[in-house]
Amino acid sequence: MSAHKRPAGADNEQRSGLGARLYQQRYLFFFLLPGLIWFILICYTPMAGIIIAFKDYSTKLGFLGSPWIGLKYFRQFFHSPWFSTVLVNTIGISLIKLVFFFPVPIIFALLLNELPGRKFKRTVQTVSYMPHFISWVVTLAIFGKLLSIDGGLVNQIILRLGGHPINFFSEPGWMWPLAYITEAWKETGWEAIIYLAALTSLDPEVGEAAMVDGAGKLKRIVYISLPGIMNTIVVLLIIRIGFMLSANFDQMYILGRPATYDTAEVIDTYVYRNNLVNGQYSLGTAVGLLRSAVNVLLVLGANKLTKAFAGYGLF
Numbered sequence: 001m002s003a004h005k006r007p008a009g010a011d012n013e014q015r016s017g018l019g020a021r022l023y024q025q026r027y028l029f030f031f032l033l034p035g036l037i038w039f040i041l042i043c044y045t046p047m048a049g050i051i052i053a054f055k056d057y058s059t060k061l062g063f064l065g066s067p068w069i070g071l072k073y074f075r076q077f078f079h080s081p082w083f084s085t086v087l088v089n090t091i092g093i094s095l096i097k098l099v100f101f102f103p104v105p106i107i108f109a110l111l112l113n114e115l116p117g118r119k120f121k122r123t124v125q126t127v128s129y130m131p132h133f134i135s136w137v138v139t140l141a142i143f144g145k146l147l148s149i150d151g152g153l154v155n156q157i158i159l160r161l162g163g164h165p166i167n168f169f170s171e172p173g174w175m176w177p178l179a180y181i182t183e184a185w186k187e188t189g190w191e192a193i194i195y196l197a198a199l200t201s202l203d204p205e206v207g208e209a210a211m212v213d214g215a216g217k218l219k220r221i222v223y224i225s226l227p228g229i230m231n232t233i234v235v236l237l238i239i240r241i242g243f244m245l246s247a248n249f250d251q252m253y254i255l256g257r258p259a260t261y262d263t264a265e266v267i268d269t270y271v272y273r274n275n276l277v278n279g280q281y282s283l284g285t286a287v288g289l290l291r292s293a294v295n296v297l298l299v300l301g302a303n304k305l306t307k308a309f310a311g312y313g314l315f
Helices: 010-024 026-054 072-078 083-101 103-113 118-133 136-146 153-160 172-200 204-212 217-228 230-241 249-255 258-264 267-277 281-309
Strands: none
Touching: 010 026, 026 281, 072 281, 083 103, 083 172, 083 230, 083 258, 083 267, 103 118, 103 172, 103 217, 118 172, 136 172, 136 249, 172 217, 172 230, 172 249, 172 258, 204 217, 217 230, 230 281, 249 258, 249 267, 267 281
C-alpha cells in the first residue's frame, strides 16, 4: 500500500464526523436560517433580472418576452455624454474616501485604545459611533443648518473673518469635500469598532514588556498595536477597494441637485435616474451590471496584490 494512500474507511469516518457536528449544531443553523432566507430572496433571486441588460425590455412583454439586443445598452452608456462625468465623479469621490477616510478609523481606534479609564473609553466609543445610526437625510440636514448661507455657523465665522458667505450645497466645487467630511463624521466611530475588537485580541503582556523596556505610547502603537491589526486592515482595505465604483448612493443622491450634477452625479445615482425616473430599465441594469463586474475584478486584483506583498489577503 502506498504511504500516501488513505485508509478505505477514512472518507466515511470524515463524512460521519461532519454529519455528527452538523447535527449537534442544528440549533445554530436554525438561527442562521432567517438570514439565509433574506439573502436568497433579497440579494440572489433578483439577480435573474440582469438579463434585461441584454434585452429591449418592455413591461408588457416581461423578462422572457422582450427581444434580445445584445450589448446595445453597454455601448449606449459608453457613448453617453454622461459617461466621463459619472466615471470621474465616482472614482474621484471613492479615491478621496479611500486615501483620506480609510486611515481615520484606524488612527481613532489606536488612540482610543490608549485612553485611560475603562468607563471613559466606553463613553467616548459610544458617542463616536452614534452618528452611524442617523439617516443620511438627517445627517445632511444637520450639515445644511451648519453650512447655511443664511445664519449658518460656518458662514457666520467666515463673515467675522472678513470673508464672503459660501452656498456650500449649491457650489459644484464643494461636493467632493462635503462627501468626505460628512462620511467621516458619520462613520468614523462605527468603522473603528472592528479595529478596537482586533486590538483587544492582542497579548497585553507584549505591551507591558515594551513599557518595562522604556517604550512610550507612540512606539507601542507603531511597533506593537499597528502590526498586530495589520491583517484586519488589509482585509477591510480589499473590501473597500471592491466598492470603488459604488460611491454611497444615499449620500450622493441627497447631495446632488441640478446645479451640482457635474460633480455629484455618480454611477449609482445615474442608474437610479435611468431606471426609476426615466424608465430606461435596460440601460440602468446594464450600467449596474458593468459596475458590479468591475468591482469584482477590483477585489480579485487587490486580493492578489496584498497576498503578493503582505503575504495574506481576503481569501
